[in-house]
Amino acid sequence: MKFLEEYRDGELVKRIANRANELLGRIGREVKIMEVCGTHTMAIARHGLRGLFRKNLDLISGPGCPVCVTPNSGFSLVFQAAEMGKTVATFGDMMRVPFNGKSLSKLRGEGFDIRVVYSPYDALKMAEDEPEKEFVMAGIGFETTSPLFASIILECRRRRVSNLKLISLFRLIPPALDALLKAEDLHIDGLILPGHVSTIIGVKPYVDIVEKYKVPAVITGFEPVDIVESIRMILKQLVEKKSMVENEYVRTVRPQGNPKAIRLIQEVFKPVDAEWRGLGEIAESGLALKDEFKDFDAVEEYGLKPVEASEPAGCLCGQVIRGSKKPTDCKLYRRACMPDNPIGPCMVSSEGTCAAYYYAGVE
Amino acid sequence: MCLGIPGRVEEVEGAEATVSFGGIRRRVRLDLLDNVSIGDYVVVHAGFAIEVLDEETALEMLNTLREVFRE
Numbered sequence A: 001m002k003f004l005e006e007y008r009d010g011e012l013v014k015r016i017a018n019r020a021n022e023l024l025g026r027i028g029r030e031v032k033i034m035e036v037c038g039t040h041t042m043a044i045a046r047h048g049l050r051g052l053f054r055k056n057l058d059l060i061s062g063p064g065c066p067v068c069v070t071p072n073s074g075f076s077l078v079f080q081a082a083e084m085g086k087t088v089a090t091f092g093d094m095m096r097v098p099f100n101g102k103s104l105s106k107l108r109g110e111g112f113d114i115r116v117v118y119s120p121y122d123a124l125k126m127a128e129d130e131p132e133k134e135f136v137m138a139g140i141g142f143e144t145t146s147p148l149f150a151s152i153i154l155e156c157r158r159r160r161v162s163n164l165k166l167i168s169l170f171r172l173i174p175p176a177l178d179a180l181l182k183a184e185d186l187h188i189d190g191l192i193l194p195g196h197v198s199t200i201i202g203v204k205p206y207v208d209i210v211e212k213y214k215v216p217a218v219i220t221g222f223e224p225v226d227i228v229e230s231i232r233m234i235l236k237q238l239v240e241k242k243s244m245v246e247n248e249y250v251r252t253v254r255p256q257g258n259p260k261a262i263r264l265i266q267e268v269f270k271p272v273d274a275e276w277r278g279l280g281e282i283a284e285s286g287l288a289l290k291d292e293f294k295d296f297d298a299v300e301e302y303g304l305k306p307v308e309a310s311e312p313a314g315c316l317c318g319q320v321i322r323g324s325k326k327p328t329d330c331k332l333y334r335r336a337c338m339p340d341n342p343i344g345p346c347m348v349s350s351e352g353t354c355a356a357y358y359y360a361g362v363e
Numbered sequence B: 001m002c003l004g005i006p007g008r009v010e011e012v013e014g015a016e017a018t019v020s021f022g023g024i025r026r027r028v029r030l031d032l033l034d035n036v037s038i039g040d041y042v043v044v045h046a047g048f049a050i051e052v053l054d055e056e057t058a059l060e061m062l063n064t065l066r067e068v069f070r071e
């Protein structure tokens, strides 16, 4: 397919990696680069990109899996809505997330109405087709996902659909990056910035953070050439003692992002303080429905109350999300915890770091 | 389909398009974009086109990389 195979050119990948290795040799010390997008985590694992580089490059994964970063209190709202008898519409990777010994998939087995949707637009169509039912969408995702839900809320208004509500658990990437770079134990030397979040928000939201912490950062696409080239660009900045935001994914990411999508987010949502699994509470890192859209808020309308649940014993998902531990550091990885029997959310979603390692066969 | 695979727009009807991903066709919402035309390559996330791929830039960059990392 066009613009796919070309960016998988193995020869080119190798040549760029060689250049990156020269830079790694010049740097000498260990270099830690974090990718903050679950799709990058998957691509790095699937194409075996770690194996291309000298040993002093440590590629770590950050909080790029939306399901994984959603705290238990957030999941509890979705479970409550289902148990109240609402019809829950959710992306497939939520179904097997373990929560207090339950999962949405188990609840569905018990007869609760839980539907997997590919797009939030499917939920709108279902709500229109079945006006007697009350639908609740699980709003999980980053800046790539929240504008879609914003457009659905506006579309509901236009079409006078009132039996579709939202649990807004959306999270914002730049405040999480700030929190990670601030952490004293992580020592991140460079950031591979998410391609599709950046497609929406553009380059500017990263500039202040990169200046503040002096960490090179490169926005990149999802093919091997993209990822390896972004690593080379970060290393080059390190050698030249620079720290700026560069954009490798120029074929898709415009400097100003997607202004229409940004307007949609701003029209429907407002930033609020929010909790992340593994990172704790981060100021203005979540999105809540604005007051004028309160009638779409499932939490208000149905009086849902967040419930805490303890993390599964031995699960390091929280530390995996912040990059301080690897899946292979977890005693349960590949033994008790597998995609068929996930103990923590990092093994459930295909974007989760533990699942990405598992499918790539990392022992 | 959220893996960033660009699909080719085959038909546009109002707020929706039919997009082909290497032969697999899907209905895609266009609410996030203005001026999508037949033949454009779009990046799709959860059933919505989020950006039009700039073909010229895509090829230019590949050529540059191939040039720079030749030997």
Ligand code: SF4
Pocket (backbone or CB within 6 Å): A314, A315, A316, A317, A320, A327, A330, A331, A332, A333, A334, A337, A338, A342, A343, A344, A345, A346, A347, A348, A354
């Ligand atoms: S392997 Fe399983 S138990 Fe271990 S950190 Fe990952 S999700 Fe948690």
